Amino acid sequence: MATVEEADAFGDVTLEHHTITANGIAHHVVTAGSGPPVYLLHGFPETWFGWRKQIAVLAKTYTVIAPDLRGYGATDKPATGYDKRTMAADVVAIMDALGHEKIALVTHDRGSRVGTRFAKDHPDKLDRLVVMDNIPTRIVAETYDVAKANAGYWFFTFLAVPDLPETLIAGKEREFLTYFYRTWSYNPEMLTPAEIDVYVRAYQQPGTVRGSCADYRAAAEDVAQDEQDLDTLIQCPLLSMWGEDFAAVGGAYDVAAIWQSMGTNVRTVAIPRCGHLCHEERPDVVNHELLEFLHGWTG
Numbered sequence: 001m002a003t004v005e006e007a008d009a010f011g012d013v014t015l016e017h018h019t020i021t022a023n024g025i026a027h028h029v030v031t032a033g034s035g036p037p038v039y040l041l042h043g044f045p046e047t048w049f050g051w052r053k054q055i056a057v058l059a060k061t062y063t064v065i066a067p068d069l070r071g072y073g074a075t076d077k078p079a080t081g082y083d084k085r086t087m088a089a090d091v092v093a094i095m096d097a098l099g100h101e102k103i104a105l106v107t108h109d110r111g112s113r114v115g116t117r118f119a120k121d122h123p124d125k126l127d128r129l130v131v132m133d134n135i136p137t138r139i140v141a142e143t144y145d146v147a148k149a150n151a152g153y154w155f156f157t158f159l160a161v162p163d164l165p166e167t168l169i170a171g172k173e174r175e176f177l178t179y180f181y182r183t184w185s186y187n188p189e190m191l192t193p194a195e196i197d198v199y200v201r202a203y204q205q206p207g208t209v210r211g212s213c214a215d216y217r218a219a220a221e222d223v224a225q226d227e228q229d230l231d232t233l234i235q236c237p238l239l240s241m242w243g244e245d246f247a248a249v250g251g252a253y254d255v256a257a258i259w260q261s262m263g264t265n266v267r268t269v270a271i272p273r274c275g276h277l278c279h280e281e282r283p284d285v286v287n288h289e290l291l292e293f294l295h296g297w298t299g
Contacts, residue, residue: 010052013059022093023086028074029067029094033059036299037100039091040066043109043134044212045177046277047073047202050108053283054290062104062294067094069111071211073202082211082218084117084137085225091118092125101125104297106290108132108279110215113222116262119234127297128237130290131259132278133249137219138226139258152184152248159216166210173203184276186245191280234263239293241286243274267293 010032018029030048032055040051048066058064068075070087081087091114095103104127107115112134119129144153159165169176177199182188203209240259244250256268269289274282 011056013056015055020094020097022097023081023090025070025076025078025081025090027067027070027076027090027094029065030055031066031098032064033062035062036104036297037095037098038062038064038104038106038294038297039095040064041091041105041107041111041114042066042069042072043107043111044072044215045180045203046109046199049073049198049202050277050280054106054279054287057283057287058290058294061291062297065094065098065100065103067091068202069114069215071214072208074205077207077211077214079214082214083221083225084113084218085121087114088118088121092122095125102127102299104128104130104294106130106132107134109134109276113137116234117222117225119236119238120229120232123235126236128239128293129234130239130241130293132240132286133242133246133276134240135249135253135255135258136226136262137222138230139253141219141223143253148248148252151252152246156216156219159213160219162217165213169209173209174200177203181277184246185281186243186273186275187281190275190277236263236265237293238263238266239269239289240266241269241271241278241289243276243278243281244270244272245274246276249276 013032016031020027020029038058042048042050047068051066055064070090071077102125105115112131115129119126181191242250242255259268260266271278271282271285279286
């Protein structure tokens with residue numbers, strides 16, 4: 001959870017922190033604003049706090065709901081349930097608890113894997129979907145090789161190793177996380193020390209590193225789920241954005257072509273001078289695109 005010294009990142013927007021028991025676990029959920037519901041799903045190695053530059057803007061028009069995903073932040077870290085079908089069901093259960101029948105969904109990285117599964121499993125609950133700097137799990141698995149590992153996917157394999165990552169990362173959370181924030185950004189100084197502190201505190205909580213590893217260890221199950229409905233296209237409007245300067249996504253794949261093949265109504269936006277953390281590094285572009293894409297969503 002962000003502390004008082006980070007409060008000015010949200011301007012005059014009031015945040016509310018909730019503990020919502022849903023789908024069998026306790027979820028930490030941040031809400032702000034009023035209006036049609038817009039859910040924000042973070043990726044690795046972040047928490048809900050990664051959306052602070054969007055919350056301050058979106059909450060002027062929408063009810064923003066930003067949970068910590070299963071295994072991350074202040075949400076429970078159970079031993080199981082990290083396949084994306086179960087994590088999408090977590091979102092449905094949070095919706096039920098908050099009384100939301102249909103949502104707009106904005107996602108990044110791991111959150112986009114949850115969002116893609118949500119779109120296929122629960123199309124009646126989704127009005128529109130945003131995915132940021134993500135290549136679908138099945139496609140990563142199909143194309144994974146030494147070149148892709150060297151481009152940035154090495155840690156997929158590392159985190160999937162049983163037990164060892166937690167042992168090596170313990171006590172070195174700051175060094176581990178800072179490596180990603182610096183190397184994944186066009187501007188390596190994009191995050192301030194205070195902002196990194198927020199993430200370090202989150203990942204130092206008992207079970208959080210293991211939870212994020214469990215997310216990656218679910219890859220085989222995620223791929224199997226994706227293969228089951230390989231030919232099912234996402235029917236709702238879909239916006240894909242990515243950083244042009246992140247080697248593992250924009251530098252390794254034809255991102256526009258991949259997402260055009262995933263849905264029936266797809267807009268794609270490559271963001272210049274931007275790495276993996278698009279929403280943090282180029283909030284000017286991301287927020288403009290989000291407001292345009294969300295226009296007309298009335299709940």
